[in-house]
Amino acid sequence: MTKLIKITLPDGSSRDVAPGTTPADIAADIGPGLAKAALAARIDGEVRDIMRPLETDAELALITSRDEDDALELARHDFAHVLAEAVQNLFPGTQITFGPATDHGFYYDFAPTKERGPFTDEDLPAIEEEMRRIIAADKPLVREVWQRDDLIQRWEQDGEAFKAEWAHELPDDEEITVYWSGEKDAPDAWMDMCKGPHLASTGKLDPKAFKLTRVSGAYWRGDQRNPQLSRIYGTGWLNRKQLNAHILRLEEAAKRDHRKLGQEMDLFHFQPEAQGSVFWHPHGFVIWRALEAYMRRAIDDAGYEEIKTPQLMDVHQWEQSGHWGKYSENMFAVPDEVPDAESEGPVIRGDAGMMAIKPMNCPAHVLVFRQGIKSYRDLPMRLFEHGCCHRNEPHGALHGLMRVRQFTQDDAHIFCREDQIVAEVRAFCELADRVYRDMGFEKYAIKLALRPEKRFGSDEDWDKAEEELRQAVIDAGMATEEYGWEELPGEGAFYAPKLEWHLTDAIGRTWQVGTIQSDRVLPARLEATYIGEDGERHQPVMLHRAIFGSYERFVGILIEHYAGKLPLWMAPVQAVVATIVSDADEYALEVAEELRRAGIRTQTDLRNEKINYKVREHSVAKIPNLLVIGKQEAEKRTVALRQLGEKQQQFVSLDEAVAMLKTDAIAPDLRD
RNA sequence: GCCGAAUUAGCUCAGCUGGUAGAGCAACCGCCUUGUAAGCGGUAGGUCAUCCGUUCGAGUCGGAUAUUCGGCACCA
Incomplete structure (x- = not known):
């Protein structure tokens, strides 16, 4: 009779099971709900496959989608594998290399065939489609231990030069594992060398929770001297809701892109x-x-x-500081001579000494x-x-x-x-x-x-x-x-x-x-x-x-x-005085003058436009304070103050308005 | 620097398989004097990034260059 092993659960209880029992078996034993929800297991702190047999006494905690960090990591890693499988299905001859999980998803680096060339955005929809097919097929992901030499031989046979190179360099004492997608004898079985862990099958992934986002070049092993691979990036989540939330976050980030706002707010340009x-x-x-x-x-x-x-110093000085030797390729140098644009010869003779513009x-x-x-x-x-x-x-x-x-x-x-x-x-x-x-x-x-x-x-x-x-x-x-x-x-x-x-x-x-x-x-x-x-x-x-x-x-x-809504003390325009009717122009100019005297950067908008139009335009331009002046205000010497982001306007006297704005317009270190 | 993509009016973009450019907003002019996120009408505005090529004909096809974007590499 085989000796039983002791498995301790997070609640402190334990059960004795036969060696070879899998975490999935234990989950099933606890209850059918858990069996369905369990994605992987943490064994003595290490995340492992749900189907990987237990051999020794251990502490076991089952991982479900509620253990979000672990679950995401597993899912993203699986998405990367499915991506690789899909690409090899669609583009035979493409070599696989690496594909890890990232902060928001995953990527996989491929070496496409010469004829095929790097992947482009146009390839992505077809690849996504194939990935969904693989997920729908619910192929089991099966771990298998290999001998290094066998594996190298296998990779070489398959023309997987990068994988073979990597297998060569894995440390001797490390157990080398591969994962099969599908039963290994099945005709559509696909394999990758990988430490794991993985989910039990491709069907555990939500086909609506990922999206391939872009392609890019990437150097093999991150080194510029190595061949450039074709990388495909994706974002991957546990469910569609999370994916949508992520896409929304990206859109939010794009809205506050300083290049976009810089143009919209007329702050700077490049050419x-x-x-x-x-x-x-x-x-x-x-x-x-x-x-x-x-x-x-x-x-x-x-x-x-x-x-x-000085902006310019003799190169000799940079040699002495050591920068010329180390960083000259990132420095701008100018010859210390007068350019000759008049006569036939070269503008710069090049026989004078060099000056360099300071990089620091x-x-x-x-x-x-x-x-x-x-x-x-x-x-x-x-x-x-x-x-x-x-x-x-x-x-x-x-x-x-x-x-x-x-x-x-x-x-x-x-x-x-x-x-x-x-x-x-x-x-x-x-x-x-x-x-x-x-x-x-x-x-x-x-x-x-x-x-x-x-x-x-x-x-x-x-x-x-x-x-x-x-x-x-x-x-x-x-x-x-x-x-x-x-x-x-x-x-x-x-x-x-x-x-x-x-x-x-x-x-x-x-x-x-x-x-x-x-x-x-x-x-x-x-x-x-x-x-x-x-x-x-x-x-x-x-x-x-x-x-x-x-x-x-x-x-x-x-x-x-700040998404462009800068604090008042650094806002380019701190207040706009906008009129409703032209009869208020005179008073509006007076208001603006008062504000300027208080040190507030103020503009006026006396155009013959509806107030709706003016409010919208200045709101879009992220003007922090809009002082609206109509007939009433002009008569009562008040202003209607509308602050950016507030729905309500305040009706205050001119003096009050100036006092309010003045306080906020002061830099924080100058406030009492 | 490397891989991929993009570049059309001030801005955002359309322009299918080649037949000498189009919208919205902005600008300008006019009407409206207006009460809190786009009132109405009109006018003007473009060597289609640059250069070279293919073609009877190029915004459209090919090449080179420049810049930008997404990554990679780099970031004293």
């Missing part, structure tokens, strides 16, 4: 003659100026000194620091610059305001002694906190990016540098869950660890903006020193830091966060 560089329009630049003025107050208050450094401000800041002899008493020295930088970003990387070739950083470098680092970083944490809250972000995460594999310096130095940053956040009381505190192994720069600030916007997306990192490499390379208490020369530590990151990108983030 081919200056690709990747922003043409700021008057309204857009109002936002910029509000932020810039805010930031100047903030850094003045925090003990920084603002400087301005740090070397110039070190040069400012180096002027004169610095004493330990001069430290910390906090040099701030609204630094306009240029980086020659790859064409494919450009994206609205979010990734540009010319941008302005709120950049500062704090030169300090070793014993001042923790206090400086802590003060920065507090400054950043104030700024983000003033900008209207209620939630953000602070992350510590730790030493990468390839790095400069000894382990002791890294221990120290990491601990300094960690300690500063602890001292600020921000190394907590509330502040999203997290340490990211391997994510640091090659010369130092860094703290990163990730903002969460109104629809839950995150944006990395601020950063601070300690740097002992650049001060050494550029020979920055100060005279210590002991009369000797010492090397200061340089803290690179930014809060907005870049003005361009930060404005973009604000537009998306």
Whole structure:
């Protein structure tokens, strides 16, 4: 008689079953409802197939669609497999590679035949159709353990070069499994090498809960030197309701796209003659100026000194800082000569020296620091610059305001002694906190990016540098869950660890903006020193830091966060005075003048149009305050104030209206 | 930079298998003096991204270039 194994359930009860019993058997034993609902099982914490036999004592928890995260992960992984099977059915000769679940769905990377070429959007409907057929066929997904050599042989036989390559490299001690879609002897059986787990059969998927969304190129194993594969993306969910909700969220996100709003609100534009560089329009630049003025107050208050450094420096300087060697391919260089457009020869002879446009401000800041002899008493020295930088970003990387070739950083470098680092970083944490809250972000995460594999310096130095940053956040009381505190192994720069600030916007997306990192490499390379208490020369530590990151990108983030409905203090136009009848024109002009005198950015709309029309137009333009002036208002010297997003209007006196708007129009740091 | 797609009026878009461009909104003009999300009528506006090719004839077919979009790679 075989020895029974003991299976413990989440409620603490246990049952003894024969080895080889599956979680599905146990579910069926508990009840038919559960048997139907069970999708997979968590065995000692690991998600496994519902049909995979149990061999040893274990803790078992059945996974149903109510365990949403696990269930989604399983479903998406299965969708990816079904996608691969569908593609191979429709396009024989296509090689399969990988297909994982993603945050909202799944993708699968294929190597199409040469004749066929990459997949296009037009292929998607047919592939979706085939996927639905496979789901409807309810093919069982069966796990099978293979010997590596057999599997490699099988893949090679099938012309699956990528799979064969991968099988070669799987670690020796790892059990290699494949999953069959359909019984393995069935004529339409299909298989993929996969760790699993999977649902019991394709029919567990909801054919109305997925949608293929796009195609793209992707490099084999994520490396540019490798062949490019054809990737198909899909979004996948447990049911149609979830899919529809997701599609709705995408539509919402598209509505707040800063590129769309930037055009609608007449904030900025791009054009081919200056690709990747922003043409700021008057309204857009109002936002910029509000932020810039805010930031100047903030850094003045925090003990920084603002400087301005050259746009162009001799390439020699960039060689010394090390940037020319490492990053020259992303730098713009100009010859230091007068162009000759008149005569026959080349405009640029090319025999002069080179200058480079700054891609960052740090070397110039070190040069400012180096002027004169610095004493330990001069430290910390906090040099701030609204630094306009240029980086020659790859064409494919450009994206609205979010990734540009010319941008302005709120950049500062704090030169300090070793014993001042923790206090400086802590003060920065507090400054950043104030700024983000003033900008209207209620939630953000602070992350510590730790030493990468390839790095400069000894382990002791890294221990120290990491601990300094960690300690500063602890001292600020921000190394907590509330502040999203997290340490990211391997994510640091090659010369130092860094703290990163990730903002969460109104629809839950995150944006990395601020950063601070300690740097002992650049001060050494550029020979920055100060005279210590002991009369000797010492090397200061340089803290690179930014809060907005870049003005361009930060404005973009604000537009998306607020969906264009910016807080009053940064709104391009804060109020529009609109008339109902032309008899009110005179009073309307008076109202506008009053508002302007109170410092409120005001426009008038005296056009001969219906008030309905004017209300609609200014609402669409996201004007925060609309002051409507009719005959009554003109007589009683009042206004009808309609605020964006409010359904009700308020009838108030002119003085009251000015007072109301004035309060909100002040930047948050200037309010009492 | 790589893969795929797109580029038509200020904006959003239509234009089937080739026969010298069309709508709505905006603009301008006129009527209406209007009470809280589009009043009515009229006028004007386009080398169909650029260049080259195929063709009797190209917005439409082919190629190159530029930019944009979705990804990939990159992001000091």
